[in-house]
Amino acid sequence: MAASNDQLSNQELLTQQRxxxxxxNLRPMHALPQLVVGLDxxxxxxxxxxxxxxxxxxxxxxxxxxxxTATVANPVDYRPGFLAFREAxxxxxxxxxxxxxxxxxxxxxxxxxxxxxxxxxxxxxxxxGVPTIGCAKNHLTGSFADIGPERGExxxxxxxxxxxxxxxxxx
DNA sequence: GCGACAG
DNA sequence: ATCTTGTCGC
Numbered sequence: 336m337a338a339s340n341d342q343l344s345n346q347e348l349l350t351q352q353r354x355x356x357x358x359x360n361l362r363p364m365h366a367l368p369q370l371v372v373g374l375d376x377x378x379x380x381x382x383x384x385x386x387x388x389x390x391x392x393x394x395x396x397x398x399x400x401x402x403x404t405a406t407v408a409n410p411v412d413y414r415p416g417f418l419a420f421r422e423a424x425x426x427x428x429x430x431x432x433x434x435x436x437x438x439x440x441x442x443x444x445x446x447x448x449x450x451x452x453x454x455x456x457x458x459x460x461x462x463x464g465v466p467t468i469g470c471a472k473n474h475l476t477g478s479f480a481d482i483g484p485e486r487g488e489x490x491x492x493x494x495x496x497x498x499x500x501x502x503x504x505x506x
Numbered sequence: 507g508c509g510a511c512a513g
Numbered sequence: 514a515t516c517t518t519g520t521c522g523c
Contacts, residue, residue, distance in 0.1 A: 376514080377514070380515080416512080512514105
């Protein structure tokens with residue numbers, strides 16, 4: 336049981352996501368940038384604090400160029416389909432501490448592969464104005480064929496029929 | 507109606 | 514995300 340911070344109704348959140356979706360600009364990236372930043376978040380024991388780390392690497396040497404961390408108190412509760420509202424704040428706080436300006440951001444969670452095409456990576460990318468890709472470990476929505484065992488293999492992600500239905504808001 | 511549901 | 518015992522794979 337987290338703090339009483341989920342003031343926003345599902346409708347308000349959906350409206351926010353729609354706004355994000357409209358601001359996303361999909362574009363092909365032909366070359367691997369020199370500076371890439373990896374983003375991830377974690378929480379303390381009772382989830383009263385969210386912590387994030389931003390690590391910049393030089394893709395030519397694979398060496399760490401810079402790194403920063405940030406903390407946020409009482410993050411909103413997690414809700415399937417609305418992860419960005421919980422994690423984007425800390426991630427952006429960590430990003431704000433970087434002196435370097437990466438040309439590509441890689442963060443946990445989905446981006447376009449989201450019921451509203453407004454996953455965490457979209458929120459982060461729009462907020463930063465930097466090309467961003469989501470790298471989720473688990474499935475959220477849509478479907479795709481089995482991916483082969485070889486490194487680099489891939490399969491196109493299918494239609495995004497909304498499978499995540501907003502839960503009722505307590506208030 | 508039942509199951510699914512990033513982190 | 515986070516906790517934790519038993520089991521599996523290299």
